[in-house]
Each structure stands twice: as structure tokens, then as C-alpha cells.
Amino acid sequence: MHRLILMRHAKTERAAASGLDRDRSLTDRGRADAAIMxxxxxxxxxxxxxxxxxxxxxxxxxxxxxxxxxxxxxxRLEPTLYNAPQDVIRRFVEGAEEEAGCLLVLAHNPGVHMLAYEYLIESAASPGVMDRMAGGFPTAAAAVFEVDVAGRCAYDGYLIPKAFGGGADE
Known part of the structure; x- marks a missing residue:
């Protein structure tokens, strides 16, 4: 793998008719933000x-x-990624290292945010980048990393829908 994209799902309704968190659907804004991203x-x-x-x-x-x-x-739809903590998401990333040139992991906060932040710490990212990522990981946000031959991730970008005309930064 030479590139990793960690992404949070887009904006959702507050509650599903079923009452189950895993059944919440995207809002119109969520669909628009996902299209933008x-x-x-x-x-x-x-x-x-x-x-x-x-x-x-x-x-x-x-x-x-x-x-x-x-x-x-x-x-691949992965049930274990539902509300997974960062260590579980990291295992998925490491398990797919040899399978793709560019891997996208689409999951949930706080796991996605925490793993992205861990990669920033491990790669000694600049204080400005660290501050920006520490401020939160809004819906439909994506953190992009270059991955070297040893599997180390280095910051390559942080994209949020608001920067491209999308929804509010949350």
C-alpha cells in the first residue's frame, strides 16, 4: 500500500425508525457532502x-x-469496523497492506479520528497539522497518508466537506 485514506461517514439523521444506532441513514446534506468528497x-x-x-x-x-x-x-463490508476503536481499525489497515495501492477505510468516530491522530504523532507531523486534526474530525472528513515500504504513515492531507462548499464543520 502506498496511500491510506481514513474517512468518517457522512452526516446522518439523529435517530432511525428502528431505534438502533447502526440503522441511522444519511441526511440530504450527508449525501451531498459524500458526493463532494x-x-x-x-x-x-x-x-x-x-x-x-x-x-x-x-x-x-x-x-x-x-x-x-x-x-x-x-x-468489503466489515462488521467489526462498526464503532471500532483505533486499534481495531489499525489491524484492518495492517492486514490490507499488501492488497491495495490505495486503501480507503470508511468507519466511525472516535476510532477513525484517534487512529489518524496516532499516525500524526508517529510521523512527527508539524504542530499546525497536529492542531488542525486535534480540533475534530467532522462527518465525511478524510485524512490521507502516504505509506512507506515499512508501513509507516506520513500525513498527506486532511479534507473536510466545508473546505469544498459542503456542510458545516462539526
């Missing part, structure tokens, strides 16, 4: 070869919108 990632040449996606409704819906910008991508 798909276009932005594709325009920057960040098209994943493999996407590991949580099985929640909101992550699957986010992926469906994103995929329109990427075309044919191998996707």
Missing part, C-alpha cells in the same frame, strides 16, 4: 483499489455515493 478525492488522484467499509447503514450509504466518483473498486 468523492469528487474531491477522485480529482486529487485518490481513487482506492480497496475499500473497507463498516456495515452500518450510514457507512454503506456514504460508500454508495462515494463510489460514483471512483468507478469499480473492490469493497
Amino acid at each position: 468523492g469528487r474531491v478525492l477522485a480529482e486529487k488522484g485518490l481513487r482506492p483499489d480497496l475499500a473497507l467499509v463498516s456495515t452500518s447503514t450510514r457507512t454503506r450509504e456514504t460508500w454508495e455515493v462515494l463510489q460514483e466518483s471512483f468507478g469499480d473498486v473492490e469493497v
Whole structure:
């Protein structure tokens, strides 16, 4: 793997009719933000070869919108990514190192945010980058990392929908 994209699902409804968190759907803004982020990632040449996606409704819906910008991508729905902590997400990343040139992991906070921040610490990212990431990881945000041959991740970008005309930074 030479590139990693850690992404949070897009904006969702507050509650699902079922009452279950995993059943919450995207809002109209969530769909719009996911479309924006798909276009932005594709325009920057960040098209994943493999996407590991949580099985929640909101992550699957986010992926469906994103995929329109990427075309044919191998996707794996991973139940263990639902609300997974950063160490679980990291194991998925490490397990896919040899499978894709560009890996996208689409999951939930706080796990996605915490893993992105850990990678920043490990790569000795600049204080400005650290401060920006410490401020939060809004819905549909994506942290992009270059991955060296030893599997070390170095910061390559932090993209949020608001920067491209999307929803509020939250």
C-alpha cells in the first residue's frame, strides 16, 4: 500500500425508525457532502483499489455515493469496523497492506479520528497539522497518508466537506 485514506461517514439523521444506532441513514446534506468528497478525492488522484467499509447503514450509504466518483473498486463490508476503536481499525489497515495501492477505510468516530491522530504523532507531523486534526474530525472528513515500504504513515492531507462548499464543520 502506498496511500491510506481514513474517512468518517457522512452526516446522518439523529435517530432511525428502528431505534438502533447502526440503522441511522444519511441526511440530504450527508449525501451531498459524500458526493463532494468523492469528487474531491477522485480529482486529487485518490481513487482506492480497496475499500473497507463498516456495515452500518450510514457507512454503506456514504460508500454508495462515494463510489460514483471512483468507478469499480473492490469493497468489503466489515462488521467489526462498526464503532471500532483505533486499534481495531489499525489491524484492518495492517492486514490490507499488501492488497491495495490505495486503501480507503470508511468507519466511525472516535476510532477513525484517534487512529489518524496516532499516525500524526508517529510521523512527527508539524504542530499546525497536529492542531488542525486535534480540533475534530467532522462527518465525511478524510485524512490521507502516504505509506512507506515499512508501513509507516506520513500525513498527506486532511479534507473536510466545508473546505469544498459542503456542510458545516462539526
